[in-house]
Structure formats: C-alpha cells, structure tokens
Amino acid sequence: MSTRAVANDFDQISPEYDATRLPLEPATLDGIVRALRDRGVQRVLEVGVGTGRIARPLEERGFEVTGLDGSLGMMAHARGKGVRRLVRGSAYRLPFRDQAFDATLFVHVLHTLDDPPSALSEADRVGREGAFALVHPGTGSDPAPRGGEREEGRRAFYRALAREGFPPPDRQGGPGVRERLILNIIPPNDVITLSDREVTEPLSQALGMFERRANRHTLNVPPATLERAVASARVELGDRAVTFRRIEALARWSRHSRTGRG
Ligand SMILES: C[S@@+](CC[C@H](N)C(=O)[O-])C[C@H]1O[C@@H](n2cnc3c(N)ncnc32)[C@H](O)[C@@H]1O
Numbered sequence: 001m002s003t004r005a006v007a008n009d010f011d012q013i014s015p016e017y018d019a020t021r022l023p024l025e026p027a028t029l030d031g032i033v034r035a036l037r038d039r040g041v042q043r044v045l046e047v048g049v050g051t052g053r054i055a056r057p058l059e060e061r062g063f064e065v066t067g068l069d070g071s072l073g074m075m076a077h078a079r080g081k082g083v084r085r086l087v088r089g090s091a092y093r094l095p096f097r098d099q100a101f102d103a104t105l106f107v108h109v110l111h112t113l114d115d116p117p118s119a120l121s122e123a124d125r126v127g128r129e130g131a132f133a134l135v136h137p138g139t140g141s142d143p144a145p146r147g148g149e150r151e152e153g154r155r156a157f158y159r160a161l162a163r164e165g166f167p168p169p170d171r172q173g174g175p176g177v178r179e180r181l182i183l184n185i186i187p188p189n190d191v192i193t194l195s196d197r198e199v200t201e202p203l204s205q206a207l208g209m210f211e212r213r214a215n216r217h218t219l220n221v222p223p224a225t226l227e228r229a230v231a232s233a234r235v236e237l238g239d240r241a242v243t244f245r246r247i248e249a250l251a252r253w254s255r256h257s258r259t260g261r262g
Contacts, residue, residue, distance in 0.1 A: 031194030052078025130254025153206030
C-alpha cells in the first residue's frame with residue numbers, strides 16, 4: 001500500500017483518532033524522555049507523528065521535535081496542539097540529510113507499515129543515535145502467535161463482519177502481534193524496558209475503534225453493517241475481561257553504534 005493510500009485512510013480516521021486510542025501513560029513518556037536524554041538526544045524526528053500525541057509532550061519537555069507524516073489530516077490535529085515543525089513525507093524516503101537529527105522515533109507506527117525494514121533503515125540514516133521505537137515485546141509465557149486471548153475482542157468483530165459478507169483483512173493480528181513479528185525479523189541493537197505490569201482489560205474495549213470507524217479495515221464498510229457487526233461482537237464478548245502482562249520498551253536500531261547502553 002502506497003504512503004498516499006495509507007495517508008488517505010488516516011485522513012479519514014483523524015477526527016476520531018485521539019478519542020479511540022488509549023493515551024500514552026505518563027510512566028511511558030517519562031521512560032522515553034529518560035532514554036533519549038541518556039543518549040544526549042535533543043533533536044528528534046518523529047516518523048508517523050500523527051496527531052502529535054507524543055510530539056507535543058516531548059516538546060514540552062524541551063526536545064526539538066520535527067514530525068513527519070503522510071497524512072495532512074492527522075498533522076492538522078498535531079498543529080492544533082501546537083506542534084510547529086511538521087513535514088509531509090514518506091517514512092521510506094525521509095527528506096533529510098544523513099544524521100540530520102540526534103534520533104528518530106516511531107510510536108505506534110511500525111505495525112502500520114508494509115516494509116518496516118526499509119523505514120527503519122531510512123530512520124537510522126537520519127538519526128545520529130539510530131532509530132527508536134516504542135514496542136510491546138511479548139513474554140516467555142505469552143508466545144501466542146496471534147496474540148492469545150488479548151486479541152479475542154478484535155477477532156470476534158472480524159468474525160461478525162465476515163458473517164455480514166465482509167472478509168477479514170489479511171493481517172488479523174493487532175499491532176502487538178505484528179510488532180513482535182517485526183522484532184523477530186529485524187532484531188534491534190538494544191531494548192530498554194520502560195514498564196512491566198499486569199493489566200486487566202475488557203475484551204469489548206477493542207470494539208470502540210471499530211464502532212467509531214477509526215480503523216483502516218472498516219472504512220469501506222457501510223454504517224448499518226458496521227453497527228450490526230459491532231453489536232453482534234459485543235453480545236458474544238459480554239463482560240469478559242483479560243488479564244495480561246504489558247511490557248513497554250524502547251527498541252533501538254543503529255548501524256553507527258552497535259553497543260547497547262540501556
Ligand atoms: C497509528 S498512527 C500513530 C500516530 C502517533 N505516532 C501516535 O502514536 O499517536 C500511524 C501514523 O503513521 C502515519 N504513516 C503510516 N505509514 C506512513 C508512511 N509510509 N509514511 C509516512 N507516514 C506514515 C499515518 O499517517 C499515521 O498518522
């Protein structure tokens with residue numbers, strides 16, 4: 001899928017994006033700030049800056065952040081929050097010279113890319129300390145390739161949508177599943193753990209984003225069909241909840257420096 005096509009999807013999602021995604025935990029932000037400062041990072045390029053949910057708080061903490069995104073719709077929200085340096089572009093061809101920034105950062109972006117290795121290599125090129133990404137590595141006790149019970153909310157929705165005649169997308173796994181695949185295929189130089197805790201979530205939580213048409217795979221589904229599929233999944237899931245270990249970490253890929261310091 002071209003950057004333009006992805007951008008077009010995110011343009012449509014942008015009005016509902018912030019309301020349908022969990023906010024970044026303060027501890028996660030603190031961890032990112034610490035890891036970047038430890039490496040003397042001041043100038044950051046956030047690739048896939050979206051609505052500025054991370055760029056803005058990083059600016060408030062003294063970083064000089066440039067945000068790049070293919071979607072003007074998403075960046076309009078970032079601008080509305082006060083993010084000033086915004087560039088429209090592709091993650092695969094960054095319009096910057098080698099090592100133009102101290103570091104590049106991806107937050108909730110890698111799983112949306114068709115070709116994460118190319119984007120990471122390009123981000124490494126323009127970041128002196130390499131490319132960083134917020135990731136959610138699995139644990140030894142949670143090796144389920146399709147995300148185990150945590151993905152059941154999403155899967156119930158796709159089953160309901162299939163019953164309505166809309167086949168599920170090729171990639172049914174959520175962001176976490178795809179992220180783990182990426183970490184296996186392109187092992188980072190370092191993985192800095194930011195937080196590790198037990199979390200309980202209702203399985204129906206996954207439905208909010210589908211309901212509000214804030215997911216790329218449902219953009220072409222007629223509203224009445226979408227409503228029926230969500231209602232059916234909601235009945236199936238009831239008030240079931242899942243408890244799991246959520247690990248958040250900052251992965252770093254760098255060809256310039258191979259030594260881990262985190
Ligand atoms: C899931 S959003 C994450 C936004 C933000 N980082 C956050 O965590 O809130 C992914 C963003 O990456 C952008 N994106 C996806 N593929 C891209 C590409 N190839 N080039 C540039 N931006 C891209 C999308 O437009 C979207 O704004």
